[in-house]
Amino acid sequence: xxxxxxxxxxLVAELADRLTVIGAAGRARVLLDGAPPTDPAGLxxxxxxxxxxxxxxxxxxxxxxxxxxxxxxxxxxxxxxDELLDGWLDLAGLRREVLDPAGPGGSGRVLPRLWDTxxxxxxxxxxxxxxxxxxxxxxxxxxxxxxxPAELTVHLRMSAAALARRLxxxxxWTLPAYAxxxxxxxxxxxxxxxxADDPAxxxxxxx
Numbered sequence: 001x002x003x004x005x006x007x008x009x010x011l012v013a014e015l016a017d018r019l020t021v022i023g024a025a026g027r028a029r030v031l032l033d034g035a036p037p038t039d040p041a042g043l044x045x046x047x048x049x050x051x052x053x054x055x056x057x058x059x060x061x062x063x064x065x066x067x068x069x070x071x072x073x074x075x076x077x078x079x080x081x082d083e084l085l086d087g088w089l090d091l092a093g094l095r096r097e098v099l100d101p102a103g104p105g106g107s108g109r110v111l112p113r114l115w116d117t118x119x120x121x122x123x124x125x126x127x128x129x130x131x132x133x134x135x136x137x138x139x140x141x142x143x144x145x146x147x148x149p150a151e152l153t154v155h156l157r158m159s160a161a162a163l164a165r166r167l168x169x170x171x172x173w174t175l176p177a178y179a180x181x182x183x184x185x186x187x188x189x190x191x192x193x194x195x196a197d198d199p200a201x202x203x204x205x206x207x
Contacts (some may be wrong), residue, residue, distance in 0.1 A: 001205060001206065001207055002011060002206040003195065003203045003204070003206070004203060004204045004205075004206055005201065005202075005203045006202055006203060006204045007105065008046060008200075008202065009203065010051050011043070011194065011201070011202055012026060012046040012047050012049075012157065013050065014192070014204065015030075015047050015154065015192065016050045016054060016194070017180070017190065018152060018191075019051065019056070019135065019151075019152060019171050020054070021148065022152065022174070023152050024206060025102070025132070025133055025148075026104065026132065026154060027102050027106070027108070027130060027131075027132065027133065027134050027135070027136075027137045028134075028136070028151040028152065029098075029099055029101065029102050029103060029135075029136045029149065029150040029151055029152075030047075030135060030136065030137050030138065030150060030152045030153075031143050031144065031148060031150045031152070031153045031154065032044050032139045032140075033049075033137050033139075033140065033141065033142070033143040033144050033154065033155045033156065033187060033190065033205050034141060034155065034156030034157075034158070034196065035141050035156075035158055035163055035167065035178055036141065036167065036168070036171070036200050037158060037162075037163065037165055037166035037167055037199065038058070038136070038156035038157075038158050038196040039156075039199055040139040040154075041060075041194075042063065042154055043114050043135045043139075043141045043154075043156070044060055044139045045060075047087065047137060048060055048137060048198070050183045051135055056133055056134065056135050057130070057133065057134040057135070058114075058134065058135050058136075058137060059102075059110060059112060059128065059130055059134060059135070059136050059137070060139065061098055061110075061112055061113075061136055061137065061138045061139070062113075062138075062139055063089060063094070063138060063139065063140025063141070063143060064117070064140060065112070065113040065115065065116070065123070066089065066093050066094045066097075066098075066113075066114050066115060067088050067089060067090060067115055067117050067178070068087065068088060068089070068090045068115070068149055068188075069115065069120060070116075070117070070120045071124070073087055075087075075148070079173040079206050081173060081174055081175070081176040081177035081180070082176075082177070082180070083155050084142070084174055084177040085142055085177040085180055085181055089140075089142065089146070090115065090149065091146055091147065092148065092203075093114050093115075094138070094148060095147075095148065095149070097110065097111035097112050097114055098111065098131065098136060098138065099136070099138070099148055099149050099150070101130070102134070102136045104123070105150055108129055108130045108131075108134075108184040108202040109127040109129055109130075109146070110127060110128055110129075110136065111125060111126075111127050111128075112125060112128060112162040121148060123153050133160045138150075140205065141178075142177065142178075142181050142185075143186040144185055144186075144188060144189075144190055145181075145185030145186055145187065149205075152191050152192070153190040153191045153192070154190055154191065154192040154193075154194065155188060155190035155192070155193055155194065156194050156196040156199075156202075157187070157188060157194065157195055157196060158197055158199075159197050160175070160178070160179060160182075162197040164199075165176065169182075192204070193207075
């Protein structure tokens with residue numbers, strides 16, 4: 001195993017190249033996973049731009065728009081780390097509305113947002129048609145090892161010490177959830193593992 005320091009632009013190009021190898025003619029689903037300080041949404045933004053330049057339509061999807069209703073996810077309080085890991089994300093909704101339709105043999109009709117947690121009700125979005133060579137970029141935290149289907153998985157790894165330093169103090173209660181996630185769900189087994197203790201200076205793990 002080698003660790004290669006890489007600029008953000010180089011990481012974006014690496015991921016775009018991998019998607020080309022996977023197949024430029026068919027749809028692809030990408031899971032970009034990382035705790036908030038690693039900024040998976042920022043990586044998705046750069047990757048989306050690169051893929052569009054290469055002729056691939058892109059649909060960004062945020063896992064935060066597929067959380068379960070407050071009555072379910074907050075049943076044990078607003079700061080329960082076990083519930084955050086085990087019960088916040090609507091896995092069935094993500095598969096049904098996004099990942100299955102975007103997969104091989106799927107309809108291509110994807111619902112980009114499901115639940116608005118600010119007002120705790122469903123969005124009024126309509127479905128969008130994903131092109132035959134389109135790419136869904138699903139971003140968020142705690143996504144891997146949950147049975148979500150994808151052609152490419154990426155994990156932005158931040159050590160426990162770095163995460164404790166960089167995480168918003170108001171989210172310190174989530175730290176045990178990330179510790180359990182690392183121990184129980186093996187996010188380091190992603191197709192692409194990026195070390196991101198300093199998100200401005202990532203390093204690519206080459207297996």
